Amino acid sequence: MIRLLLADDQALVRTGFRMILENADDMQIIGEAINGAEATKIALDRQPDIVLMDVRMPDVDGVEATRRICAEDPHAHIRVLILTTFDLDEYVYAALRAGASGFLLKDTLAPDLLSAIRSVARGDSVVAPSVTRRLLERYVGTGHGSLPGPGNLASTDRLELLTDREREVLGHVAYGLTNAEIAGRLYLSEGTVKTHVHRVLSKLGLRDRVQAVVYAYESGLVRPGSGDPR
Structure with missing residues (x-):
């Protein structure tokens, strides 16, 4: 079972992802967060396998939250998958540097989202190195x-x-x-x-x-x- 934490300040977005993820037999949502500070605390307390992390959130954004989680989890038990509206958002670069395992656009199709989560759970990176290079x-x-x-x-x-x-x-x-x-x-x-x-x-x-x-x-x-x- 892949244990997931959803971090996004928009309730509708979290609801949409929850509807998709709860239909997957191998995934379990263990918590939700509305900002980076909350995401960090829940992640370190509950140790999800993957955090689906929005980039732009109030108080503490997704980049800083990713940095904090990865710094406190040096053995990479918790992996962060960045969610963004723009595929060339400069915050995505910063998140990758901070330790994120890749990123997805928020309009990603449900089958692709599930496939990406499973890939990250296996220890792979969602963003192909060739795309990261570009x-x-x-x-x-x-x-x-x-x-x-x-x-x-x-x-x-x-x-x-x-x-x-x-x-x-x-x-x-x-x-x-x-x-x-x-x-x-x-x-x-x-x-x-x-x-x-x-x-x-x-x-x-x-x-x-x-x-x-x-x-x-x-x-x-x-x-x-x-x-x-x-």
Whole structure:
């Protein structure tokens, strides 16, 4: 059973999601929150598997709530799925940096919403790295520098912790390649690539592949418009 927390300041939105989710045999809603502060408290108290988090809420917004939850849950037992009206909302970037496992538009079809939740529950990220890359290139390429949000995800010093092969794998992850595609490019087994990805995440202190893509751009390992490595 996937335990869910709904965080949105609009009652109608929460009701709509509840109607969809309660019809799924493998999902259970364990609470609702109307702002980020409430979402943080309920999440840390009740330990849901996934928080469906609105970005724009009063008092404490979804970005700050995501940061707080992920900071208090370093082993990623609680995963945050951001809900937004705009797919290029700058707050989405900040939420990804803060530890969110991906984002969905609020007009997502019910089957796609359920599929996304199940994917996140399995430990995957909802936003494909290639899509995250497109969003990052659009924002980073504007010249605004690092992405908005709390803290500093990227530290070039941490790149020194990686072996040459691990840096190479991270670069391919940042360009949206799957493990199978990376294995083909580097003439490695898919299992070996998975091991490299796991080590990269562990050494850099990142939660998932989405944050790995963000890190690769913010650290300068990959630059906007530099093209897919061949």
